[in-house]
Amino acid sequence: MNTPKLRRLYPDYTYSRDVIAACYWADAVPAEALEHAPASGASRTRVAVIGAGYTGLNATLALAEAGVDVTLLDAEFPGFGASGRNGGFCCLGSHRATDLMLRRFGADSPAQVRRAEAAAIAHVDALLTRHAIDVDRHSSGEVILAHSRRAMEALRKKAPDFARDYGADATLIEKADLATHGLSGPTWHGALQTPLGFALHPRKYLAGLVRAATAAGARIHGQSPVLSVEKSGQTFTLTTPTATIEADRVIFATNGYTAENLIPWLKGRVLPAQSSVLATRPMSEDELAAQGFTSRQMSYEDRRLLHYFHLTPEGRMVFGQRGGLLSSPQNEARVSAKVRADFDAAFPAWKHVETPFHWSGMVCLTASLTPYCGPIPGLEGAFAGFGYHGNGVAMASYTGTILADLAQDQAPRYELPKAFAAPPPRFPLGRFRRTILASEYTMARLLER
Template structure:
C-alpha cells in the first residue's frame, strides 16, 4: 500500500497556492480555521472525512444527536470548495433533464425540485438558529439571458418554474434591467426566481465549525485520509500520522476526493475547476455609472456561464468555469481570461482593480445528480458528493441527510430517489477530464 494520494490533477491544484489571494480569507483567515493534526491510534464510533459544508453539517447533526464523532480534514476546515466558492446559496445541484429523472418515476423531477428548495431552507434555518453573521444579501437570484434566443426560452420557462417551486417568478425584459440595477451590454433580459440568498462562505463555514465543536465534535486538520479499509475491528482509516478505527465512516470530500481513498469511489467523481475574482470596493457613483447596483445573485443562461453578485459593501464577485490544466502559469492565464470577461460584461468598470483571484474544484457525476448514501459492499461507510457547482445549499443539506442515514434512520427531509442511486463510473478512468474538453467545446457552440 502507498501512503500517497492519487488524484487526476497535479499537486498544485490541491495546495494552498490557488487561494493565496482569496477574498473570503480577509475576514476569515486560514489560521482561524486550522485545527491540530491527529497522531497515534484512535477508536471512535463515527468518523467524518472532509471538513467542508457536507462534513461539518454531518458532524454537527451527529454531535447534536449525542453521538461521539471525530472529523478529519486534509488541510483545514473549509479549505476546499466550501471556503472559496462564489457565495451562492441557491437552487441547483442536479443537471439531469426531467426525462432523465423520470426513469426513477413520473414524480421524480418534482422530488428533485423539492429537495433543492429544502436545501436552501436548511441553510437559512441553520444561519438563523446558530445566529450566524454571514453577510447575507439578495432575495433569490436572477437568470440573465445572453442572447435573444435565451430570453425567449426564459419567458417560456417562467410559468413552469413558478409552478415547480411554488413561487412567482418574474420576467425582466431588457428595458427593465436598468431599473432593477442589473444593466449590462451583453444581456437581453432575465428571470427572477425568489428562492435563495448570497452569503460569505467562510463566515458560514466558521459558524458551522464552532457549532459542531460546541456540540462535542472533535475536529482535526492537516490529517488527510489516505485509505479506508475493512478490518477485524470494523473500519480502519489510515492517515500520515494516525490510524483510526471506527464503526461508521462518512466521506465528505467531494471534488477533492483522492482516487486512492476507496476503490468504489474511483472514477465516479469528475472534479472541474471554477475561477473567481473580486473587485475592490466601489463607490455608489461607480456602480451607477455601469447601471449595476443590485445586490442580487445573478448568472447567465448559458452552458459556460458567468455568475456574480455585489457584496453588501460594493465589491463585485465574478466567477466562471476554469481550465483543464493546473499550474501557476495556467492559473495566471485563466485569471486574465476571467478579467477580460468581467470587462466585457461591465465596461464601465474597466478601470476598477481586481486584487483577488482564486480557483477551486466543483464536482460532477456521470448521472448528473448528487449522490447521498451507503458505499456498496462496505458496511458502515457512507458518502455524499456531486453538487455540480451548487454545494452551499445541497452540500449542507446532504451532509445532514447522510448523518441520518448512517444512524439507520429514514431521512427527516426529502431525499430523491435519483440522489440515492449510485452514479456510474466515467469512462477513460484517470483521463476522464477529456469529457470536460468535449463539453466545453460543445458549450461554446450552443452558447452562440
C-alpha cells in the same frame, strides 16, 4: 509509517494553498482561524467523517448534536476545498438532468428534486438562525440573465413553470426594464428574477459550522489526510500520517477533492472541474451607477459556460466562471486574465476597477448529472455525499445532514430524491476523463457563437 500517496485527477498544484493565496473570503476568515491540530496516536470514534467542507461539517454537527461520538478529519483545514472558496450562492440548482431523471426514476422524480432544492436553502437558513451565524447575508432570491435572444425566449417559457415547481412566483424582466432593476449590462437580453435563495460569505458560514460542531462535542482535526481506509469485521481503521482511528461508521465527504485510490468504489465516479473567481475592490455608489448595475441580487447566466456574480454588501463584485483544464501557476495566470476579460465585457464601465483577488477551486460533476447521497455499495457502514455541480452551499449542507441520519440507521429527516439515492455510474476513460470536459467546453463555445 508506510502508507500510500493519495492519487487525484489533477496535479499537486491544484490541491495546494497557492491557488487560494489571493482568495477574498480569507480576508475575514484566514486559514489560521480555521486550522485545527492534526489527529495523533490511536483513537476510537463511533463515526469518522472524511472531509471538512459543508457536507462533512453538516454531518458532523448533526451527529454531535444527537450525542454521537464523531471525529472529523481534513487533509488541510476545514473549508480548504470548495466550501471555503465558492462564489457565495445559497441557491437552487444541483442537477441538470430532468429528461434523464424522468426516464430512470419516473414522473415524480423532478418534483422530488425541486422540493429538495428548496428544502436545502431552508435548511441553511434555519442553521444560520439557530446558531446565530453572521454571514453578511444579502440578496433575496437570484436573477437568471439571458445572454442571447434565444436564451430570453427560454426564460419566458420557464417563468410559468417556476410557480408549479417551487410554489413561488418568478418575475420576468424584459431587456428594456433591466436598468430599472439595477441590472444593466451590454450582453444581456432580459432576466428572470426568482425569490428563492440568498448570498452569503462562504467562510463565515463555514466558521460558524465549525464553532457549532465543536461546541456540540465533535472532534475536528486538520492536516490529517486519510491515506487508507481498511475494514475488518464491523470496524473501520483510518490511517493518517500521525494517527490511526477506529470507527464503526465512515462518511466520505470529499466531493471534488476525492482521492482516486482511497476506496475502490469511489474511483471514477466524480469529475472535478475547475472554477475561477475574482473580486474587485469596493466600488462607490457613483461607480456602480455608471455601469447601471446596482442590484445586490446574486446573478448568473443560464448557459453551459456560465458567469455567476453578485455585489457584496460593501460594493465589491464577486465574479466567477468555469476555469481551465490544466493546472499550473502559468495556467492560473492565463485563466485569471480570461476571467478579467469576460468581466470587462460584461461591465465595461468598470474596466478601471482593480481586481486584487483571484482564486480557483473544484466543482464536482457526476455522470448522472445529479448529486449522490447514500451508502457505499459493498462496504457496509460507509456512506458518501458528492456531486453538487457548483451549487453545493445549500445541497451539500442538506446532504451532509441526511448522511448523519443514515449513519445512525435512522430514516432521513429530509426527503431524499430517488435520483440522489441512486449511485452514479463511473465516467468513461478513467484517469483521462478530463477530455470529456474539453469536448463539452468546445461544443459549448461553438453553440454560443
